[in-house]
Amino acid sequence: MxxxxxxxxxxxxxxxxxxxxxxxxxxxxxxxxxxxxxxxxxxxxxxxxxxxxxxxxxxxxxxxxxxxxxxxxxxxxxxxxxxxxxxxxxxxxxxxxxxxxxxxxxxxxxxxxxxxxxxxxxxxxxxxxxxxxxxxxLIPVGDVLDVTLNIGDLFNAILALYLVLVACGPPAAGLAWLMHQALGISEGSRKAIELILRYLVVGIGLVAVGIHLGLNPTALIAVAGGLSVGLGFGIREVFSNFISGLWLLFEGSVRPGEVLMIDGEPCEVRRLGLRATLLWRDRDNAELLIPNQTFFTQSTTTYTASDRLRRSQVTVGAAYHHDPETVLALLEATALQVPRVLHEPAPKALLISYGDSAIQYALRFWITNPMNNIGICSEVNQAIWRAFGQQGIEIPFPQQVQYSMVWPPEQHQTNTGTP
Amino acid sequence: MMGSQLDTMSRPPVHHCVSPASLFASLLGLLGCLALTGCRQLPALPRVLFVSVGTNADQKIDANGLSELKADMAFLANGFRRIDPKTVFQLSLYSDDDLLPVMQRRNRAALGPDLFLINGDTSRLLLKAGLVQAFPTTREELNRFTPATVHRLRTAQGQLAGLPAYLQTQLACFNSRRLPTPPGTLNQLLAVSAAGHQVGLSLRAADVFWTAGSQGAIPGLEQAIRRQQPTAAQLKTIEGWLAWLQDASNQHRVTFYADQAMAEQQLARGQLDWLPCRSTSLVRLRRKMGAALGVTPLPRGDGGEASPMNRLRVWALGSNSDALARERAIRFARFSTNPLIQRELTVSTQAVLPTNRFVEVPELSSTVLAAMVRASVQGEQAARLISLLEINDPRVASAQYVITELVFGQLTPKAATRLLINDLINKP
Structure with missing residues (x-):
């Protein structure tokens, strides 16, 4: 140098x-x-x-x-x-x-x-x-595994690796798209295949660069062995995240496009990186970077493991003087009128409890995209408001009767209705 | 407070990101200012002499080759620093084929070297292209060199394209363990091959041209290069030379190599027993073969001595130098032709011969030096011919085509002779 x-x-x-x-x-x-x-x-x-x-x-x-x-x-x-x-x-x-x-x-x-x-x-x-x-x-920069490296070799190696890292994306995406088209695999699988192909190309690129530099494969294996010990102690977390990411990718539970519940919010997986997974939260357009091993070691709720359907629910109270059967029928009919609510499985209305001011009902319905839950719930609630209004069904306010107490209680008399 | 806030708000947004162009401009500006102001006044700042070295097609410039060339240069540079300690040499190597276009580009930017170390014929070409300046010499100075050497470097206008630095000769290298007695004649060479020894020859016209002298074909070729028809006898010798080349090519154990570096590697590995080689390769071959490396002059033939194309390396002055650098370059070139330095270079490297004719080469103390001296004498018959041909003369490429076709059996010696002579006489 x-x-x-x-x-x-x-x-x-x-x-x-x-x-x-x-x-x-x-x-x-x-x-x-x-x-x-x-x-x-x-x-x-x-x-x-x-x-x-x-x-x-x-x-x-x-x-x-x-x-x-x-x-x-x-x-x-x-x-x-x-x-x-x-x-x-x-x-x-x-x-x-x-x-x-x-x-x-x-x-x-x-x-x-x-x-x-x-x-x-x-x-x-x-x-x-x-x-x-x-x-x-031709200027030498040092010896690596008994091979004298010069600036030209080093430059070429770095350039090749950089190009492999940067440029392998489009071909991998193209190949994954072809498989998606030919084999009819899901969108999540397509993204997983794309990522696996990228890792594969990068891995092959690393080995090819090592061989091009004339590094002895036996020495490389020895170095890999040494590194594994180092990994065990020094950068265990990084390695653990990397392996977790690969595992999750093969397992298919955390693939790009999947919807997971993080802190009670549905989030869509955007990218499964070497160290962390990038998720997108619709509520505030936030992007969350979560270490891969979190998904590997902790339980996570997903809405997209076997299908993308989500059963959603809104609750509403109706006054006691309305017949529950009428209310239940009205709720189910109302849900069917909301465009993004699925007709099959059919919406189901339930009487949940007798509250202080109203009878509590729940309306359960199915939607296709878990990420749209909040929006669809809002639409359903609006439809219920309109339907109750049209049918004269009251959503009662909580009512309280206040009166003055007299001390001692023995002297207390019936409330006269005046303050 | 409010005023300043309003002022800030009324301005359009200012982009604070520094673009590479402006960063680069600032850096260069700073360097320029340093060079213009402070640096010149610093007492011990080194003076850089930029030297470009032309390498030949048969020279493989890898890390080892580069360090060998730098070591040779360091020998001269260290000597020069004894009289001018502030000079620092910055070396760059270019193949002869690339030299002209690369130097044209660098010269257009005033970034050409101060000094070239190149072949004599290349120096004439660069002088013609305006990339080097004529070397200023006196009669006494020129008296150090043989008239033939000076003649090789003179242009038609009488300018001297460069100052002769040293001579690289073409020799025969052999594996003395496998071939104790090297062939002294072309017939012996074929006999040695028939006896089971592996022989290598070059496919490059310039490197196989030595056989033309051994077959007595030089006068006829010289006549044709002067665009005059050779006599019938001369034509016969040329055909005899080409026939010998084809005979050699037909031998089972004679191999023609397009890549001299590869052939030398095979000699070093023991896969070849005999090979023409350049004296500049001796250092590398010696390192690999040790005592097994034998060196002799190239074999003579029925027509006379071999005619190796020895390379005259010269110092040529770059045309971009400022006055101080030019003066330093001239002093260095003159220093390198000093008899003491030339003798020291010859003896220490045993790879080059001095151009200063007053330097005694200790032939008796070294068979290699003796072979090189003999090769330099042999090469005189080719020297005239070299001075008649520019390196970019299209006839050189034609001759190469004929040799290649002949060696691969695509042309008969008779047809090859006709084609070669026709091209040499008529090709523009």
Whole structure:
């Protein structure tokens, strides 16, 4: 690494050349000018905000042309300008990508693939101007399992792993979608297969990179053995979460798309990660990160293990002078009128108890999506309100009769009705 | 309080995220300021001399090759630092094939090297392309080198493309344990192969050209390169040379290699017994084969001595240097041709020969050095021919095509002769 640092420090020697400095000034000038204009909210020559960057790029191109006309070197200025143009091009690409790809995927594509790749290419292009990339790649960085690693090997290994990690998503999703279409598997299974495929590709990628680097498989196994001991003590929790995640995935109880009850709230599983599961709570649009082993060691209520039906319930009180049979029939008929309540299994109304002010009834009905429970309950309650109103069925307020007590109690007489 | 709040609210939102472009700009600006102001005044700051080394197609540049080249360079650099301690050398290697386009790109950015260490013919090409400056020399300075050496580096305008640094020769390397007596003639070479020894030859025209001298084909080829029709006798010798190559290719134990590095690996592993090799490979082969490595001059033939294409390595001045770096580069190049340094380099590496003609090579003390001196004499007959051909001359590619087709039996020696001569005379 010291060799690499010395090499990089050596590049500073180019700054002794006046023509290199001139090119840098001409390339950096428009960049600083643009930054100043943005900070000060200035519009030089009345250029609109959206055209400031193209204008700065045009200025930079003009500088290149001027240098070329004067028969002076301009390669560095044009390279920096080209890189700037490329970066700006990525920004222009954003709305184009949004036309065909969902916003979250565009964000992931840009932040995980396009921008990092662009920066790597830019760095390599700059380094290629001042040095031989081949030489740099041969600089040794150290020995791993009796194999001397150089910068080129390390760079390639990191790049390959990164690409495998980032880019294996779409092919895995495509394959899982094909299986979903061909075999008719459920949506949850499709997501599980996608995740398993991703883990598989990453695992194969890791082994392939190790073999490419020339690492001895026997030594790798020995390291894996050592690591397992280390895992037992040091990062037990991380390992436990990872294994729990894999187990849950195969078991199928916590797959993306499943609905679980967390703290009494239905939550949908969004992603089963290496360490934690990401769930979405509809009530407040919160995302919950829960360690995988929580599901592995604690009991959890799910509405989607064998089917996605949920039996829901609302309670209501009706006055004592209404015939319970009439009320029960009305409740069941009302539930059937709510669009998202299933007709089969049929809604069922029950007389629950005789309360202080009213007879308590429960209306039980079935819905297809557990995540819609709150909304459907609200709809059912509204329908009951309207139906009771139309049929003259009273929902009584709690009633209390207050009267004054006389002390001692022996002297107490019947309430006269006056305060 | 309210005023400041209102003021803040009335402004459009300010984005505080730092874009890579602005970060990069700031960093470069800082470095530029440092270079312009403070750094020049620091007393002990090193002066970087950027050196680009051209490597040949037969040189495999891996980590070992790079460290060997750096070690050679370090020998010269350490010597130079005794008289100029502040100079730091920054080395970069490029294959000869890539050198021209890469250097054009770097030169356009004023980021070209201060000094090149390249083949003599490459230096003429780069001078023509404006990538190197003519080397300023005096008559006394040029007197250090043989007229033939200087002639190889002169352009048509009389400019000197570079200062001769050292000579890399082509030799015969063999496994002395398996082949105690190396072949001295081409006939013996085929006989050795017939006797069961594995022989390697190169498929590259430049590396197999030594056989043309042994068969006496050089005058005819030189005539054709000058775009003149060779005589019937000369044509016959050229056909004889090509026929020998095809005969060799038909031998069971003679293998033609497109990749010289692979052939050298096989020699080191004992899978080959005899192979033409470059003197620059000797360090590596010596390390792998130890005492088993034998080195001799290439075998002569009925037509005369072998004609190896020895490589003259020269120091050429990059055209992007500022005045100080240029002066330093010239001093370093001159320092490396100092007789003492040249002798030390020759004896310590036993892989190169001095270009300074006043340096005595201790031939008697080393069979390798003796073989190299002999190879340098052998190579003089090819030197004239090399000076007639630019490396990017399309006729070089034509000759390569003919040799490849001939070796693989796609052309008869007669047809190959006709095609080769026709291309050498008529191809633009």
């Amino acid at each position: 010291i060799q690499l640092l010395l090499e990089i420090l050596g590049w500073l020697g180019y700054l002794e050349r006046p023509l290199v400095l001139l090119q840098l000034v001409l390339a950096i000038g428009p960049m600083l000018l643009l930054r100043w204009a943005r900070r000060q909210h200035r519009r030089p020559f009345g250029i609109p905000e959206g055209l400031l960057t193209p204008a700065a790029l045009a200025l930079l191109a003009l500088c290149c042309l001027l240098l070329a006309a004067l028969r002076l070197p301009y390669g560095l200025t044009s390279l920096l300008g080209g890189l700037w143009l490329g970066w700006y091009g990525l920004k222009l690409l954003h709305p184009v990508l949004l036309l065909g790809i969902p916003a979250d995927q565009v964000h992931r594509l840009e932040s995980r693939l396009l921008r990092p790749m662009f920066l790597v290419i830019a760095a390599l292009a700059l380094m290629a101007r001042v040095d031989s990339l081949h030489d740099l790649s």
